[in-house]
Amino acid sequence: MALRAGTFWFILITVGLDVIALGIIIPVLPSLIKNLIGGNEREAVHFAGMLGTLAAMAQFFAAPILGGLSDRYGRRPIILISSLGLCIDYLVMAATPVIGMLLVGRFISGICSASIPTALAYIADVTESKDRAARFGMVGGAFGLGFIVGPALGGFLGDIDLRLPFIVASCLCFANFLYGWFILPESLPRERRRPFSFRQANPVGMLRLIFQQAAIFWLAALIFINHLAHQVFPHTFIFYTQHVFAWSGKQNGIAMAVVGMVSAIVSAILVKRAIDLFGQQKALIAGLSLGCIGFAAYGLARSPDIFYLAIVINGLWAISGPIIQGLASSRVDAEHQGQLQATFQSLRSVADIIGPGLFTGVFAWGISQTPKEPGAAFVLSALILMIGLILAHIDNYKSSKNGTSAPDHS
Secondary structure, eight states: OHHHHHHHHHHHHHHHHHHHHHHHHTTTHHHHHHHHHTSOHHHHHHHHHHHHHHHHHHHHHHHHHHHHHHHHHOHHHHHHHHHHHHHHHHHHHHHOSSTHHHHHHHHHHHHHHTTHHHHHHHHHHTSOGGGHHHHHHHHHHHHHHHHHHHHHHHHHHHHHOTTHHHHHHHHHHHHHHHHHHHTOOOOSOGGGOOOOOTTTSSHHHHHHHHHHOGGGHHHHHHHHHHHHHHTHHHHHHHHHHHHHHOOOHHHHHHHHHHHHHHHHHIIIIIHHHHHHHHOHHHHHHHHHHHHHHHHHHHHHOOSHHHHHHHHHHHHGGGGHHHHHHHHHHHTSOGGGHHHHHHHHHHHHHHHHHHHHHHHHHHHHHHHTSSSOOTTHHHHHHHHHHHHHHHHHHHHHHHHHHHTOOOOOOO
16 A cells, blocks of 8 residues: 555656646747737637647547557556657747648647546556545645646746747656656556556547446536636637737736646545545535536636636536546546547547637627627537537436445535
């Protein structure tokens, strides 16, 4: 058990470094797109959506392959290859003189980001079933911490030079590769590995797990809805604050750092407390409800004070993600943890394919109206998350009826 505790912290550091690298480029990527495209806001918004869709499509096809390979050869090689690939991706984006090269960079990023489920499977390998929701919450905390440091640093560096954040992100990913090479141990013993199958290692084959394991069907649907609602952030957050508040890169970096801080506190501290106090199902419903309210507040915000209040309210939504992961992981056997996480990543990738065009299109439509409605995309996210609430209630009913629900501590 001591080994398990240690290996969890190793992977937490790995995830944190990757997220910091990602966070660094978020405040400056819209500005780089505008710069390369000639300053047209609506055209830049649509191109940002195209970039997001391309990365998501690459991730959609790569996730099941990497998930299957991690079940066959172990988690560590996949994580190492991913870190090195992201290092190359950020260098490409730092050096590109033309907008088209960003497409190459985002394609590489999509493939390498498909290793996220491998990291989650790693955690499932080294964590007892009853502790997984809390541990996934701590991973959410690592994501939050990464988005505290990353965007703040990226906003500061971007004001010095628009390309500098991409160079720093590349260096961080290379450092992560070296850390993994010399320090990160393997989590999946050889006796628990299973053969790799191309028949299963494709998006359609991977999604079969959802139908083969009835206990995770509604949770899988909720993963998709949750992630689709979240797509409003990477694709319209910066455009929204630039349009409504005329914020600089540094101001956006600070705002995103606050988003990360709230997410880190909620994920690392409040998830376990909410579960202990209310039980997993009730805590899940509460998190989704607060997410709906927060998105609506974002959409209606016309002052920085209201916008920051929305960040806090919506941040409590972070309670829901680790609970969904923990519930699903506890309903699947050990040999299929990699496939489960890759399946969920495939669903997220479908949301990633739909989300960029959907939310950037709604944002572009909103700012073209009279009067303008720049918050329309956030309101849409609130409506999408309401569907998630319905799915959570269905899963609660079905799991209680079939005896697969987690114990309620309320």
